[in-house]
Amino acid sequence: MELSEWQALADTGLHTRMGLELLEVSPERARGRMPVEGNTQPYGLLHGGASCVLAEALASLAAVAAAGEGGAAYGIEINASHHEGARGGWVTGEARALRVGGTVGTWEVVLADDDGRRLCTARVTCAxxxxxxxxxxxxx
Incomplete structure (x- = not known):
């Protein structure tokens, strides 16, 4: 699929509210970003749950690409370590396949701020x- 088709697929309620913008989608790698603004906790820092949403969205879309036309995928496990906070700008994520099997795949997702500082490392397993x-x- 073209990137615009992937974006249309991702433009669902939660992804739209989060401001998710896709940059690349393939079975081996998916990249996207979201603004920090609007995705913060009460103290003005990027919400850890928002980081998890971005990580799972990218890994799940890569899993859908791995499933192929007519296939489907969904997250079944996520683990995230939050390293730094962010108060503004954009968070960019990159999901890289660790292993894609016949029925299960696992992606490592690294989220970084505009300066390239690692904010979060997540591992997402998808059916x-x-x-x-x-x-x-x-x-x-």
Missing amino acids: IRRPKREPKPSAD
């Missing part, structure tokens, strides 16, 4: 449902 294939005709 992958590939489209069913028609059985081959028998050679009767």
